[in-house]
Amino acid sequence: MLVITNQEIQQHVGAAVVIDAVEKAFAALGRGESKVFPVARGSGSDPRHITAIKSGFDASTGFMGVKAASYNPGNRTRGRASHTSTTLLIDDLTAEVVAVVEAGYLNGLRTAAADAIAVKYLARADSHRLGIIGLGAQAVFEIEAVAAVRPIDTVYAARRAGADTDRFAQAVSERTGLTVEFRDVEDLARQADIIVTATPATSPVLRDEWIRPGTHVSAMGSDNVGKMELPVELVARSLFYMDYPDQSAVIGEAQHLLAAGKATLADLRHRSLGGLICATVSGRSSADDITVFDSSGIAIQDIAAAHAAMTIVRSARSA
Amino acid sequence: MLVITNQEIQQHVGAAVVIDAVEKAFAALGRGESKVFPVARGSGSDPRHITAIKSGFDASTGFMGVKAASYNPGNRTRGRASHTSTTLLIDDLTAEVVAVVEAGYLNGLRTAAADAIAVKYLARADSHRLGIIGLGAQAVFEIEAVAAVRPIDTVYAARRAGADTDRFAQAVSERTGLTVEFRDVEDLARQADIIVTATPATSPVLRDEWIRPGTHVSAMGSDNVGKMELPVELVARSLFYMDYPDQSAVIGEAQHLLAAGKATLADLRHRSLGGLICATVSGRSSADDITVFDSSGIAIQDIAAAHAAMTIVRSARSA
Structure with missing residues (x-):
């Protein structure tokens, strides 16, 4: 069993290769070849310490995989990461656990990859102004990934009271070479071609009314019951897509669409990113369409990203 | 992250220490301190290749854990193990994955441990004749574990057409020093003080009518819908206990008790091994009671066994 460390992944694995791997995984899911198993979730002695376990079979790599992602907000006061994440890669043929992959850093890449793939298939080709809402570590990955699929030259970030904007701008600059301009969220929304939301919001x-015709929105924050980043009216009038409709209907933006009676689960089921990639679902039909992608995160992303990381790190080790 | 290998566990970890660790884990579960998360399960490209993921929080060790157990019957023709198993140990306090434990061998020990703990609390103290039904690798672990908690001097194994009885007897002898006598299953059942069933049976x-007053039965085989080792009549007239009633009701012997209308889920819920250890449920009250334990396997066993293995192997490494 190989152990692939976070440090090796940070050193050797870039956004582009993960976007490519995750796109292939969504394509295989769209062809009906892959499987997403039920999510298991529970807490430790502190009810705020949650471990969520995502698992599935990714036909694009021929691997089953299990990701255990733990979240412990108490870690912040201990100077430790609040999220940890580890993926087991299981050979589909032999049932052997081939690798254990530390996936803390990789998780940021794989999540941003899905949002960028949606941008690649849905945003106008000339989109060059990206608006980001959320100033956490994930937002930096999101900017990097979108810049890998569209000619982004302008990044607006939404101001937030008390946030360390200098630190965020520096992190984005170091990682992408792009300069962040801070804006009120309304200005940002009215000016951006692409908007990515990366927040823990519940409203x-x-x-x-701020969203112009032609805008694409990738919403990555909603991944639990009650979470919400987008107004239902926007989702309802947009061309709307999800990474995994059955999950989005429970923990993603789609939960609010269903609750408002604006769609049925049957309506949503065919509006998957995989279907879009395989062209069994149509995408943008005019420069005025508003497109929305709702990402809640599924195991095939973890498996494809971990497999890519394993392949690259193994090769780097033997070089 | 430590990696604890199967080979090190085989070399350093014995049955007694795992029985002790698993007993402490069931006691903590009985006190309501531990948690069992929902089981996730799915298949790979071959529908017969199943991965089942068990997870939970074990208060006796202060660890959360995730076990991925894969089964691929096709491996037999490749000369590989048909089962593989890997456990991640996650620190309850920091959410850090402290160790990845290869759990193929350990799985045999932890499963047998639960059955032996039931024997320890339920079988007559003078029980010395053990009958085993099933001649697979697990049966050897079961004999070893029961012999650790009762003065077993006689082992009967049920004959099975086409089975390699010599090889089984040799494996038992090497591991426990005990000599196996092969019997027809009726003779075995009529003569044994303790019976362990370790089969993949569905009837x-x-x-x-073969089961004498005073007998204890530990049934380990049923761990899926439709599996069954014991007649419903026997389970219904016995003092009946389960490792985890809510799971046994779906995949253990209890599923058939419920289907036959012989019990309700509410009846079953307090009849747990943890409750028996904590003495919130009464055990055997006379030498004539028939006691039955139904084991379907839960994550706290995996966590406690993996934690014990980690502790022992880490200490052996630094010795």
């Missing part, structure tokens, strides 16, 4: 972080 | 492997 909309922007208003429907 | 009863013994008859109710």
